[in-house]
Amino acid sequence: MNxxxxxxAHKLDDVCYDIRGPVLQVSDQLERAGHKIHRFNIGNPAHFGFDAPEEIILDVVRNLRNAQGYxxxxxxxxxxxxxxQTRQLDGLLDTEIDDIYMGNGVSELINLTTLALLNKDDEVLVPSPDxxxxxxxxxxxxxxxIHYNCIEDDEWQPSIxxxxxxxxxxTKAIVVINPNNPTGAVYAKQNLEQIAKLAEKHKLVVFADEIYDRILYKDAVHTPMxxxxxxxxxxxxxxxxxxxxxxxxxxxxxVLxxxxxxxxxYIEGLDMMVSMRLCANMPGQYAVQTSLGGYQSIKDLVLPNGRLYEQIEYAYERLTSIEGITCVKPKGAIYLFPKLDPERYPIKDDQEFILEFLKQQNCLLVQGTGFxxxxxxxxxxVTLARKDRLDILFNRFEEFLQKNY
Ligand SMILES: Cc1ncc(COP(=O)(O)O)c(C=O)c1O
Known part of the structure; x- marks a missing residue:
């Protein structure tokens, strides 16, 4: 220590992850001081009473002893x-077992795949918002x-x-997040085809983050990259x-x-990266087969009368009835990403705005610049909360806007 x-380390200088950033720290302090904070900031289903199917939990418990070793x-x-096999059912017939790598969350795999690919100053095209x-x-x-624009007036589709x-x-790679967090956009097949063509022409690796591919509303169709x-x-x-x-x-x-x-x-580099972390956590891997096979309860949650569908519809209606707020209706995922008319609500610093809302109303959101x-x-x-909690949010948001603007 000097x-x-x-x-x-300097390598963290340009790293920013505001979803769990400074506003969250203030929220934690408020909670420690005894305030009840209503959190709508993280897409964490279990925190909103979305339990995993019982069968999955039982199967993991049953296999826990087998999960002790590397x-x-x-x-x-x-x-x-x-x-x-799930990929085969999605029409992706040429997947081989060696193309598949398990990880500790998509988060870990994002880090491993970028670390294994990039040299200093190599560019990666990433959507904005992302x-x-x-x-x-x-x-x-x-x-x-390097951020490429997704266009709000075009239902947040990527600008080709x-x-x-x-x-x-x-440019070494392009990131496609579909269905998208934070916008809820589901990309049109012709846009994805054009991205694929550009990537092929310029020999870019395509990173396709498809973690929300089963959370689709109404007639939305997901095309795997x-x-x-x-x-x-x-x-x-x-x-x-x-x-x-x-x-x-x-x-x-x-999956490669x-x-x-x-x-x-590059694949050799990836193999080195996964070897260095020895293995992904074993109990979590014992949940995969039982999750992916058999009855898919997510299908019920996204249909009319299903919790995810009803909540996002309700949240959308409540939100867009507030003066000066518009929102592209999400076709997938679990978020709303509304726009506050800058003339009606001249926000200079959206992190300050979110912080003030937290301090005045005890509700936690994430600012757009965080994406x-x-x-x-x-x-x-985040639209995972039940309607009574969504009511708390929208009542308080409306009150906050009226008082401050
Ligand atoms: C688009 C997207 N990718 C990846 C993740 C992280 O997923 P995991 O929990 O598998 O690390 C999230 C979590 O919110 C996400 O929204």
């Missing part, structure tokens, strides 16, 4: 086989996140012309945190597809 104390660094055979772990992980790996304009000789990308490497991410309500199990996987031959050196949006006029609302 005179000035221990300092965090396992294969790429993952448990039965879990990987179940992922392979799930900010992607931007943070690219920076941590020494790369440079912006992507094309931002591809440079340094792996069905479109053939002439370059595609890495698809999914896991148990959302559709199976098992975020605490930290159980997820990635497309032109694996030309990516053999790498450039403007200060959006917030993200």
């Amino acid at each position: 005179q000035n104390g221990f300092k965090k 396992g294969d660094s790429k993952g448990l055979f039965s879990a990987r086989k179940a992922v392979m 799930y900010p772990l992607w931007t943070a992980a690219v920076s941590l790996a020494g790369g440079k996140p 012309s912006d992507i094309e304009a931002k591809i440079s000789s340094k 792996a069905s479109l990308v053939k002439e370059t490497l595609c890495v698809s991410f999914n896991g148990l945190s959302k559709s199976y309500r098992l975020a605490g199990f930290r159980s997820a996987w990635l 597809s497309g032109d694996k031959a030309s990516a053999s050196d 790498n949006l450039k403007t200060n006029d959006h917030v993200r609302i």
